[in-house]
Amino acid sequence: MNNRSLALPSLAFASLLLFGCAPAAGTNGENAPAASSATASAAADPGHGDGHQHGSPSLASPTIDGPSDAALMVCGDQPMERLTSILDLEQDPHTVDDWVDDTFTCTYHLQEGALEISVQEAPDQTMALTYFEAMQALARDATPIEGLANLGFPAYETADGSAVFQKDSFVLKVDASGLPATLGPEGITRNALAYQLSTTILACWVEHH
Numbered sequence: 001m002n003n004r005s006l007a008l009p010s011l012a013f014a015s016l017l018l019f020g021c022a023p024a025a026g027t028n029g030e031n032a033p034a035a036s037s038a039t040a041s042a043a044a045d046p047g048h049g050d051g052h053q054h055g056s057p058s059l060a061s062p063t064i065d066g067p068s069d070a071a072l073m074v075c076g077d078q079p080m081e082r083l084t085s086i087l088d089l090e091q092d093p094h095t096v097d098d099w100v101d102d103t104f105t106c107t108y109h110l111q112e113g114a115l116e117i118s119v120q121e122a123p124d125q126t127m128a129l130t131y132f133e134a135m136q137a138l139a140r141d142a143t144p145i146e147g148l149a150n151l152g153f154p155a156y157e158t159a160d161g162s163a164v165f166q167k168d169s170f171v172l173k174v175d176a177s178g179l180p181a182t183l184g185p186e187g188i189t190r191n192a193l194a195y196q197l198s199t200t201i202l203a204c205w206v207e208h209h
Contacts, residue, residue: 067104071119075106087184132166161190
């Protein structure tokens with residue numbers, strides 16, 4: 001995969017399993033700013049940005065009461081620390097989170113644009129895989145992430161800067177399509193940024209499985 005070392009997944013897993021992961025405090029409306037209508041629309045429409053068409057399929061399943069601890073981790077300390085480290089930010093970016101249609105979305109407002117990380121929760125792994133496969137089929141310019149880079153999970157990326165992974169009953173989407181092609185002092189591509197943030201979150205999920 002371009003601009004990416006296969007050592008990155010193991011490094012992300014090793015470091016996070018040592019230091020631990022936790023959901024963000026004050027997410028899902030508690031001590032957090034209200035989500036904008038744009039954020040709510042993005043959460044309701046899994047095709048927002050990241051090369052996906054609008055009108056993506058929805059799971060025909062009972063509504064889940066609220067985001068799980070695993071979903072809340074996308075707005076937690078570890079992704080934030082990874083993001084600020086990669087981009088060498090002087091302070092944490094402002095975030096807004098929302099829960100719509102069984103999808104928890106955390107939007108990071110960077111100077112260059114918005115970065116959205118979302119988790120679609122399904123009742124079980126089979127339903128999550130069905131949803132993932134439908135998303136991949138609808139995505140424009142989707143390329144499977146294969147070999148060691150997918151960490152053993154179904155995964156793909158899109159040309160405009162997103163990475164999507166399916167694990168257990170979750171579909172994780174890191175959408176960097178609203179950012180420039182390269183970012184930060186090292187000129188990391190938005191695809192590489194999306195991938196690295198995905199592995200950070202997946203490492204947290206593996207720890208808490």
